[in-house]
Amino acid sequence: MNYIDTSGLNHRIEELSTHRKYHFVDQxxxxxxxxxxxxxxxxxxxxDCWYGWRYQIKPWVHRGFRVVVPDMLGYGGTDKPKDPVEYSTKRLCADLAAILDLLEIKKAVLIGHDWGAYAVSRFALWHPDRLLALVILSVPYSPPSLEYISVKTIAKIAPNLSYQAYFEEQRSTQEIESNLNTFLRVIYRNPNPTQRFKISQLYKGPEVLAKIYVPDSDIVLNSEELKFYNKIFEQGMNGPLNYYRTSLYRHEEELAAKLSPNLRQDLPVLFIWGTKDTTTTSSxxxxxxxxxxxxxDFALEEKGHWILVEARDVITEKIAQWLEDLAIEARMAAKVHL
Structure with a gap:
């Protein structure tokens, strides 16, 4: 069993200028x-929650970085509003900017995985001057759209995404909470499971979850990690699922702000993904x-969606080295202009 020591981390709970309380690790x-x-x-x-970065926090601190890892809105020790509108990306990005303000940090490197990848990419549009660099994991950048396409329409076009239409429905909260351990096992499957199951089948409801068996060998978590996540999400799944209920709010906010589809021209961006992750395609x-x-962009061969765990050492080293190389380039450029 792989064991990661998360003791000794500096946990904080602070009220932000956005009037929301956030729990975060500040190391x-x-x-x-x-x-x-x-x-x-x-x-x-x-x-997920702050714990998703458990394999990266201490190594990155040891490399000389300050590492700040929040429980995002709806998760863990952070506020959990019921209304989905509170989870729009503009508001989440305002919270992230408020965390930086609280810590008196003008600019930071933002690193995001999964929904976090989407959030930090949007942060680069809403708050472009607050970034030193951007790292996106598992979910590639997609620009704001002038036309609204509902989640249900997307699910019809791409049936493998029909689980998102299920998450969007309010019924999914109670159904998933009633089958939490099985749901987590399904979500945290490794890219080569012995028991085949399409996540899109979740749309059929709780009877599908109730019949699923996912053996320990098919998930990327060990027993202690799975126990940790069960404890976190026993607090409720409404907040996490609310992210899937924000598509119209996000679209309206971006359209009203006339957000550019282009990221800042001088912004260094690294995208890392697993070649067996179905959420990422070459197109x-x-x-x-x-x-x-x-x-x-950097591909991790034979890895799936949970690369923070599946390829933890490679992720830790690749990102740290990339950032250190950027710092060296910046120092060399500064000398040239002296």
């Missing part, structure tokens, strides 16, 4: 210098390159 390196030590703001996805990656001038 500084030994020789931290305010204004000089780069900060990594790590944003988890669904269904989506190719499309992302059109809107991100400095996009670098």
């Amino acid at each position: 500084k390196p030994a020789h931290y210098k305010h204004g000089r030590t780069p900060t990594l703001l790590c944003v988890h996805g669904f269904p 989506l990656i190719h499309k992302a390159h059109k809107f991100i001038p400095r996009l670098q």
Whole structure:
């Protein structure tokens, strides 16, 4: 069993200027210098929490970074409003900016996985001047659209995404809460499960979940990690599922703000994905390159969606080295202009 020591982390609960309370880990390196030590703001996805970064926090701090990892809205020790409108990406990005304000950090490196990847990508549009660099994991960048396409329409076009239409429905909250352990086992499957099951089948309801058997060998979590996630989500699934109920709110906000589809031209962006992750396709990656001038992409062969666990050492080292290389490039460029 792989064991990761999460003891000794600095956990904080603070009320932000957005009037929402957030729980987050705030870990500084030994020789931290305010204004000089780069900060990594790590944003988890669904269904996850700060614990999703457990394999990266201490190694990145040891490399000299300040690492800030919140429970996003609706998760863990953070506020859990009931209304889906509270979970629009504009509001989530305002919360992330407020965390940086609270910590008196002008600019940070934002790193996001899954829904967190979507959130940090949108942060680069809503708050472009607050980023030093951007790292996106598992979900490629998609630009704002001038036309609204509902989740149900998307599910018809791409049946493998029909689970999102199920999550959008309010009934999914109670049904998933009633079958929580099985649901987590289904979600956290490894990319080569012995028991075949399409996640899109969840749309059929609780009777499907009740019949599913997912053996320990088919999931990327060990028993202690699975127990941790069960405890976290026993608090309720409404907040996490509300992210899937925001598509119209997100579209209206972006349309009203006339958000550009292009990320800042000088912004370094790294995208990492697993080749066995069905949420990522070559066409989506190719499309992302059109809107991100400095996009670098890196494939993890034979890995699935949960690369923070499946490829934890590679992820930890790749991102740290990429950021260190950027710092070296910046110092060399500064010398040239002296």
